[in-house]
Amino acid sequence: MAKKRNIPHTYVIVFFIVVFAALLTWLVPAGRFERTTKSYDGNTREVIMPGSFKYLEEGKPQTWQVFSAIFDGFVDKADIIVFILLIGGAFWILNESKAIDVGILSMLKFTRKLERFKPVKFLGVNNIILTLIMLVFSIFGAVFGMSEETIAFIIIFVPLAISMGYDSITGVMICYMAASLGFAGALLNPFTIGIAQGLSDLPLYSGIEFRLFCWVIINLVGIGWTLRYAARVQRNPRHSPVYEEDQYWRDKHAGAEGKRMVTYHTPKSAWMVYGIIQTALLVWAFLLPDSTLEIGQARYHLPLLPILAALFLVTSIPLLLKSVHFFILNLLMFTILFLIAGVMGYQWYVMEIATLFFAMGLLAGISMGYGPNLITKLFLEGVKDILSAAMIVGLAGGILIVLQNGQVIDTILYYVSQGMQSAGKYASVSIMYGIQTMINIIIPSGSAKAALTMPMMSQFSDLIGVSRQATVMAFQFGDGFTNMITPTSGVLLGVLSVARIPYEKWVKWVWPFIVVLIVLGLLMLIPTVTMELNGF
Numbered sequence: 001m002a003k004k005r006n007i008p009h010t011y012v013i014v015f016f017i018v019v020f021a022a023l024l025t026w027l028v029p030a031g032r033f034e035r036t037t038k039s040y041d042g043n044t045r046e047v048i049m050p051g052s053f054k055y056l057e058e059g060k061p062q063t064w065q066v067f068s069a070i071f072d073g074f075v076d077k078a079d080i081i082v083f084i085l086l087i088g089g090a091f092w093i094l095n096e097s098k099a100i101d102v103g104i105l106s107m108l109k110f111t112r113k114l115e116r117f118k119p120v121k122f123l124g125v126n127n128i129i130l131t132l133i134m135l136v137f138s139i140f141g142a143v144f145g146m147s148e149e150t151i152a153f154i155i156i157f158v159p160l161a162i163s164m165g166y167d168s169i170t171g172v173m174i175c176y177m178a179a180s181l182g183f184a185g186a187l188l189n190p191f192t193i194g195i196a197q198g199l200s201d202l203p204l205y206s207g208i209e210f211r212l213f214c215w216v217i218i219n220l221v222g223i224g225w226t227l228r229y230a231a232r233v234q235r236n237p238r239h240s241p242v243y244e245e246d247q248y249w250r251d252k253h254a255g256a257e258g259k260r261m262v263t264y265h266t267p268k269s270a271w272m273v274y275g276i277i278q279t280a281l282l283v284w285a286f287l288l289p290d291s292t293l294e295i296g297q298a299r300y301h302l303p304l305l306p307i308l309a310a311l312f313l314v315t316s317i318p319l320l321l322k323s324v325h326f327f328i329l330n331l332l333m334f335t336i337l338f339l340i341a342g343v344m345g346y347q348w349y350v351m352e353i354a355t356l357f358f359a360m361g362l363l364a365g366i367s368m369g370y371g372p373n374l375i376t377k378l379f380l381e382g383v384k385d386i387l388s389a390a391m392i393v394g395l396a397g398g399i400l401i402v403l404q405n406g407q408v409i410d411t412i413l414y415y416v417s418q419g420m421q422s423a424g425k426y427a428s429v430s431i432m433y434g435i436q437t438m439i440n441i442i443i444p445s446g447s448a449k450a451a452l453t454m455p456m457m458s459q460f461s462d463l464i465g466v467s468r469q470a471t472v473m474a475f476q477f478g479d480g481f482t483n484m485i486t487p488t489s490g491v492l493l494g495v496l497s498v499a500r501i502p503y504e505k506w507v508k509w510v511w512p513f514i515v516v517l518i519v520l521g522l523l524m525l526i527p528t529v530t531m532e533l534n535g536f
Helices: 008-025 065-076 080-094 099-114 118-124 125-146 151-163 168-184 190-199 209-235 249-254 270-285 303-320 324-346 350-367 372-405 408-420 425-442 446-464 468-484 489-500 503-526 526-529
Strands: 035-040 043-048 291-293 300-303
Touching: 008 372, 008 489, 008 503, 043 080, 043 425, 043 446, 065 080, 080 151, 080 350, 080 372, 080 489, 099 151, 099 324, 118 125, 125 151, 125 168, 125 209, 125 291, 125 324, 151 168, 151 249, 168 209, 168 468, 168 489, 168 503, 190 446, 190 468, 209 425, 209 503, 270 303, 270 324, 270 350, 291 303, 291 324, 291 350, 303 372, 324 350, 350 372, 350 503, 372 425, 372 468, 372 489, 408 425, 408 446, 425 446, 425 468, 425 503, 425 526, 468 489, 468 503, 468 526, 489 503, 503 526
Parallel strands: none
Antiparallel strands: 035 043, 291 300
């Protein structure tokens, strides 16, 4: 009998990539572009000066720094690491309350009732639910660049997907992958399109008509791929490559099918929490009666906080009368609503979002009548459970640290840019797309990559007669698609670790889809050099 091949642990894979990055610092000569600051839309960025590349006399090959880079990676990714730990602790408290189990069970009962309607039954109620969830997250990714935030939603949608007869990969697809598709479509994403167009001296968010067309095509392919895979797993769950790993979720959320008894009740502490939250929301609404939501260059002034305070007042009381579990679900829903409001209206990032979920977890525990010691115990259990996800983010951060300290990133960029010198228009755009795709594997940050590449790429496009907007599109697609596979992405590794999907199994499953998306991006670049498009 053949010996079963042991698949390397995700930590082992990432560490060997760190070692490979160190090896590159010995093989690739050190080099550097000169940089300057450039302003756009009231912001400033340090950007490359085209034509300024020069080799450095002495490089900095990395040896023992492989180990110190891991420390530096933890420091560099500290915000995301703390974000993951706080999210894990908060949701452990939430899970202990059985509120998510109650919510899943209620939703499954509701969807079964919908099957009485022939159109819904024909389309498939589960297909409708998966499609709607994906569209919501894709819009979030396209409009305000949702990325790190998806880590928090994994703990909700993976159990939901498994309770619907799917697997954890489906749960990751309907939120993280959907947001990534929107990120690649990038209708108004300020972190990619906003910066890339600003550095290319283009009107911000110009060319949105063609990008909207691309966003629709990308989502049609992504949703179709998801529904096809989900249906296959539902027919036979053992077809899932993570069937064994998903046993963790099946055991943890067995109550979603009513196998674990839940006592419906509302303790006095829940009413107290409601009173405290409602008072705080009313004060907040009084102090900030008007909010400005930024969507692209548009500004919308709305009494957002008064509206949310009024909705919380109207929805919470009947749910409290029903059971504390439904009140906690309402608390979770408003946490998500305030997350959206904070990101779009007040430029919140991981610190504010982590704080929001941390408060939600504590308030959920108090609502259940848990004492301080029990809440602390549950929080620490959640931190312990999710610690591996936080650790892998810090480990992956060491990859970029090694390349930066070895001073080879600019050299790599210079080498690959030389391949465009004698190519035609479409070939040049395709090469730009390929360069952006490869660089994204090293530098997954869209804003950092835009500052690194767009000043040079946009000026080169002028020399060969290609629209700068086409160059931005090449950057947009190259930045977006490989986010779902690159081992240097702290967000991807965090998502997979929270979902308990081994990185190697994810890569084996997702690479055909990534290839399809890359080819699709290549096809959608053709009109940018062959047709007259608005904004190009």
